[in-house]
Amino acid sequence: MSGPKTSQLEIERQMRARMQAARDRAETASVSFRHELQLLLSQFALCTDEDISAQVNAIAAQLESEFDSELSKALDNNDVDALEAACSKLTHLADSLAFDAKQRFAPLLAAEKALRRSADLQTSLKAFSRTMADHDSDDAGLVESLELLKAFNPQSHAESGRTAAAAAEPEEDIQERFVAMLDGVRTAIASPFTLEKDRAVMVGMAQDIVGISGPDAQKAASVLAQYELIAPAVAARAERMQELAARMSVLEAELKGSAPRRPAGFNNLDEAVRYLDNLKHLAQRRREERYIHEAIDTIMRRHGYDVARSVELGAVQGSHTLFSGDAKDTGIHAFMSDSGDMMLEVVGLGAPAPAESGTSITAVTDDNDIAHLFNAQNEFCAVYAEIEEELAAMGIRNAVRYKAAPDVAHCKQIHLASDQSDFSADTQIGLADDRRRRDQVQQHAREMR
Template identity: 30%
Template sequence: MSGPKTSQLEIERMIRAQLEALRSDVDHGRARARRRITALLNELLDEAEGCAEADEAAASLRQLAAAALAQLTAECAFMPAAAMAESTARAERCTTLAAAIADAFEREARPLAERIRRARTQATAASDARDFAALLAEAAKESATTAAVKAARSFMADEHCKIADDSDASIAHDQAQEVSRRALALIASPCTLPADRVLLLETTRELGPEAAAQLALLLPTMESNAAAMADLVALIEDAEADLGAQGIPFAAAPGTFATLEEAAGRLEALRAFQLQADRNTYLKACIDAVMAHHGYTIARSVTMGRDLMGTHRLFGRADATEGLHAFVSDAGDLMLQVAGLPEGIEAVADGEIMAMEPAPAGTRTERLLADQHDFCAVYDEIADDLAAFGITNAVRYKAAPGAVFCREMRTVADVEAETATAIATNQTGQRKRRHSGNAAREMS
């Protein structure tokens, strides 16, 4: 008996663990590359800020970073294969390429960095020159050289006493300046926790020695939190990009996260989607390999109605008008059934929208019934082959061959065109009948 068969597929625990480990390696490798790119970008943009002479180089740098990040997303996406050795090789290629993209960005950014720093140095030198000219102009107003000399001596004496008496205050001032610099960097960072940012803003409004001393104790923890948040954000951005590229829906996240725990929860939810997608990709790769082993060498991914959400694959031979339809749900349910392919498998485009229609009665139905009987023995072999890939196949439902299961897969465009033609033909026939009836009444 071999009508449609439904089974529950389950990947062995060891293979699941290996897939999760490979996913983790790739995600962290890409996140490291993303952090390197964004860290250098932000550092150079900070140097360029407020310097009009560096605007052009800064714009080029932004374009270079955007291209590198896009390349990271497009070319370093991990997709499992049927063979674990190939999956491992793919993961290694992803992480190696991610590091190479970051290296290339840093190399290509060097000339732009030099232009930005040169523009900043020139702008600073020009500003210093203007300040020095203003000082000279002010000094020229002094009419008496002796008065200037006395003022200079008095100034130097005062400064000497201040240095001698207030060395501790000078050191405290230097420390406050360093605390202020670190606090400013944290306030400007998009990864600083909101609660930390509020505290920084409140404390630095009047940054006296006492406030600086308090901040000096808090800054290491705040900086550690910001670094951890930056790591989480990089992983989240890569996970969202992966899922978006695969067309997997997920709920949008808020613009910022209030706590590390909130960000970690978001990453965990996305990672669950990723791991499920990896498992489905592995299942698809294994099913493709098994089908190819049984002579179904051509495969197409197709889309069905909303009631059949999951992975749909059509398998066929080059010159046959019959094949197999495999459906894997997101929960791991597998359905296999014989399907007619009137135009042949090669006429189906990858990603095409398909509809399942009853096969015409007669020779066509007889042919599909014969294929259903042949599929009975093949199905047991398919289950054994899947087991060799570490996939258990618990059969839930077996249907006997029957005419009711003789179905054909056709493109939605063809079905709609035929439906429109039938409707038009029917309407034309109705108009002719009405016209004939009117003519008969007039004659009578």
């Protein structure tokens, strides 16, 4: 029975589990590598030397590029054994690159520490001002008013506004905390992992800092207390966002151009988790589609259909492939829907269609062509039975939904658009010769009767 066949293809649970376990190892390796790299980079978060910062960023970019390249190659494997081997190697690569980063960052970190003056308020003010200018370069008033902070000296005893508790606090401790606040606010604003709502809070905090007029110790103490209250939660959410971002990077590398564009920032962790879940769903679907497509291609090649062309046909979501082999005037049209439905049908190879009209499938009207395609349908019956068995051997369950018997009503021919056809002029002549020889044989058979 080899009229059109429609099946629901699904990767068996055991095969899917092996593929997922391998990709989980790749994801773990990626998260581990990026986490180690960010820990190292965090040591340079307060660096004010542009040359050191440039070297650090260049090293980080080179190591990330090297890891992402190997990650992409690993995830491109659809052979399960090759996928497992490649993903296992990523774990060793992650450790190797993290060690390399430590070695290369060590002299830069030593140089940066030598340049940095401990608890230097003016240095922190300068870096704070630069970060705010980078964050909101249009707000000249905000940057300008930072000059007011330079008049604030935490060691000055402003008699009005100094509470007894504040007066009793060691002046050195106040300055250290104030410097920590300046550094913490600017780091949070500049970090790519700070959630947008938290970034807005920190920008507001920066404006509060700017709003301190002169040596107003009471206002400074209020801003400091507010910062120390919210900073741990902001940092914790940023750390969680860093982990989610690392997982996003793995899936985006796998999806490549088909990944949705990642938002510039997330307002909260729930938004980030929803985006990650969507990536997981898309990646899982693409993996299964790719595995099934490659399995079909492999099986069709075994049966002599060693030429596969991807064709565009209609507006139905899914993919169309035309398989052909030794027979130059017939092929197999395969359609795979996004939901996993596959349809296989024998088709004749008609004359190319103009590029502007697109590829099309039409009914065959010539009696000789109908008879030829009807015979081809019958011949494909045995092949289709073998295809089902070979799909099962590759871990793909084939639930046949519709199996039509050979019928002249199913005799169709496909006309490839001229911009999709890769037939050469010689092949076109060959098609005509094949048909001419077939007609001669049939004519001779009729004369012999």
